[in-house]
Amino acid sequence: MSTSTSTDRPGLIEARPVRHPWRWVAVAVIAVIAAMMVSSFLTNGRWDFSLSAQIMIQQPVIDGLLRGTILGTVGAMVIGVSLGILMAIMRLSDNVVLHGVASVYTWFFRAIPRYVLLVIIGTGIGYLYNTLDVGVPFGKQIAGLFGLSSTLTFGTINVNAITGTIVGGMIGLGLSEAAYMAEIARAGILSVDKGQSEAAQALGMPDGKAMLRIILPQAMRVIVPPTGNETIAMVKDTSLLSAIPIVVELFYQTNAIGNRTLLVMPCFVAATLWYLIVCSVLMVGQYYLERHFGRGFGEKKPKDKRFARAAGMGGA
Amino acid sequence: MARRLSPAITLTASAAIVGLALSACGSNSLSTPGASAKPTVAQTADPKLVAALPAKIKAAGKIVVGTDATYAPNEFLDTDGKTVKGMDVDLFNAVAQKFGMKVDWVPASFPSIILGVDSGKYDVGVSSFTINPDRKKQVNMVSYFTAGTQWVVPKGNPKHVNPDNACGLNVGVQTGTVQIDDLTARSKKCTAAGKKPINQIVETLQVKVNTDVVSGKADAMAADSPVGLYAVKQTNGAVEAVGASYASAPYGYVLPKEETAFAAAIVDALKSLDASGDYKKILTTWGVQSGAISNFALNP
Numbered sequence: 001m002s003t004s005t006s007t008d009r010p011g012l013i014e015a016r017p018v019r020h021p022w023r024w025v026a027v028a029v030i031a032v033i034a035a036m037m038v039s040s041f042l043t044n045g046r047w048d049f050s051l052s053a054q055i056m057i058q059q060p061v062i063d064g065l066l067r068g069t070i071l072g073t074v075g076a077m078v079i080g081v082s083l084g085i086l087m088a089i090m091r092l093s094d095n096v097v098l099h100g101v102a103s104v105y106t107w108f109f110r111a112i113p114r115y116v117l118l119v120i121i122g123t124g125i126g127y128l129y130n131t132l133d134v135g136v137p138f139g140k141q142i143a144g145l146f147g148l149s150s151t152l153t154f155g156t157i158n159v160n161a162i163t164g165t166i167v168g169g170m171i172g173l174g175l176s177e178a179a180y181m182a183e184i185a186r187a188g189i190l191s192v193d194k195g196q197s198e199a200a201q202a203l204g205m206p207d208g209k210a211m212l213r214i215i216l217p218q219a220m221r222v223i224v225p226p227t228g229n230e231t232i233a234m235v236k237d238t239s240l241l242s243a244i245p246i247v248v249e250l251f252y253q254t255n256a257i258g259n260r261t262l263l264v265m266p267c268f269v270a271a272t273l274w275y276l277i278v279c280s281v282l283m284v285g286q287y288y289l290e291r292h293f294g295r296g297f298g299e300k301k302p303k304d305k306r307f308a309r310a311a312g313m314g315g316a
Numbered sequence: 317m318a319r320r321l322s323p324a325i326t327l328t329a330s331a332a333i334v335g336l337a338l339s340a341c342g343s344n345s346l347s348t349p350g351a352s353a354k355p356t357v358a359q360t361a362d363p364k365l366v367a368a369l370p371a372k373i374k375a376a377g378k379i380v381v382g383t384d385a386t387y388a389p390n391e392f393l394d395t396d397g398k399t400v401k402g403m404d405v406d407l408f409n410a411v412a413q414k415f416g417m418k419v420d421w422v423p424a425s426f427p428s429i430i431l432g433v434d435s436g437k438y439d440v441g442v443s444s445f446t447i448n449p450d451r452k453k454q455v456n457m458v459s460y461f462t463a464g465t466q467w468v469v470p471k472g473n474p475k476h477v478n479p480d481n482a483c484g485l486n487v488g489v490q491t492g493t494v495q496i497d498d499l500t501a502r503s504k505k506c507t508a509a510g511k512k513p514i515n516q517i518v519e520t521l522q523v524k525v526n527t528d529v530v531s532g533k534a535d536a537m538a539a540d541s542p543v544g545l546y547a548v549k550q551t552n553g554a555v556e557a558v559g560a561s562y563a564s565a566p567y568g569y570v571l572p573k574e575e576t577a578f579a580a581a582i583v584d585a586l587k588s589l590d591a592s593g594d595y596k597k598i599l600t601t602w603g604v605q606s607g608a609i610s611n612f613a614l615n616p
Binding site: 058059060061063064119122123124126127130160164243244245247248253255256258259260261262264265 | 385386387388392393395396397398422423424425428431432434435436437521522523524526527547550551
């Protein structure tokens, strides 16, 4: 009996990893392409990376980066997020007027390209309205009708003085961004279980307080990741400000150097490198922000060893 | 929780520090091309001209000028990224001094300038505007310079481009320029003679047109003579001029239709600059004295 069991036991499995010859082929092809790219960078004098580096640290370019790209992004996102959340709340309101206004706003600004919007702000608005009078609608006509000396105007905004500055750019990009943020915020608010607002109501909380204290904090988990994406997209969209044009802006300034020296490509490379740097920094920031607001939800599984291994190296 | 957030805070802080460091170490070292000698021909205000100033400008103490500062050497941004300089700038600054006014140069996109003058955003448009009937219908124009069309080709003229027989070639040109009409007319002549039409490569900026010629995307380009010759000078011989400049057309200052008295006063200011020799001096600084005129006029 004892001998039979030893002979019945199966022998050692001679397992061999599955071969992946095509992975090696792919790696070889990629290596050749990479080598070709590196060689073109080094041998094609027209790249002129040292000039690109020099352009990157020109004072006007750095001013454009700080005051146009970064400050413009911050300003546009502040306008976009606050107006967007307001629009989302209005859109979820039972009031027909509020709901309608928010719907029309979102529809309009999602449908109009940012470039077109900025060109209109830069040129068209000032043409239509040199100055904005803030006052009673038809105030001048009403005053004329009753023979009043006042025109029922409280203040005047000089439109042309604003549209050419970064503030005009922030307003344009912010208005457009608000439409997208409204949809993101609406999705976030709807993602919070209805039981939460019902519980708040049961405790006697007014709707506004429930929104601020109960709903919005929980909606943040859904709102924050796409907002980070929107911020990174906004950094890139500030380059559209050259449509107005806004002079203190990274892409306008690198182009200005290109126009003066006629060395266009190194200027494009300089702008590209700055955008890469700024966006990379933001992506790292977004990682930590998401980890903060997403805690308790969808924790990452422990890393799977298979995916950690480099592809093609020995196979799996 | 505070510990969790700290990377974000560190990030913000380090970004701020990097920003500060950058704004401190930025340089202005990139060489400035074009004329370096600033013409310091200061003008004295002429009381007769000052009287012709519109009330709005007189009250503001300055003339607001819209310009597309992407058109070297006529108007472009200096190395500081703010100051607009060029032939147009020096000449109109001298004109403004005759009125006892300073000039506020505002960079704008070229197609928006006439609209801006119409809406009162700018008092005057100074941006190498060629005077043509369409523009004269919309605004007042004061002639001050004349530019021809210059063809520019890659070094050695590999395609043997001849401006008078450019049929079937790719020719770079900037949008909204007088050269577009010129090329369209030349192309029509080609097709009428049974040859291939001229293929226009239209770019928004003149510098892109230059790049197209260097890269070979365009076989040649047609541009205002000062701009074409600047490209030849600035690219260290990567491109060269071919043929003589032709079809001279006057440049004009753009003023609103209702400012006829002011426009007429600008004509007088130009005439007195010409009489003192300062007009020629300014053009010579920028190497464009061949475009000098003496018959300054309103809506010629």
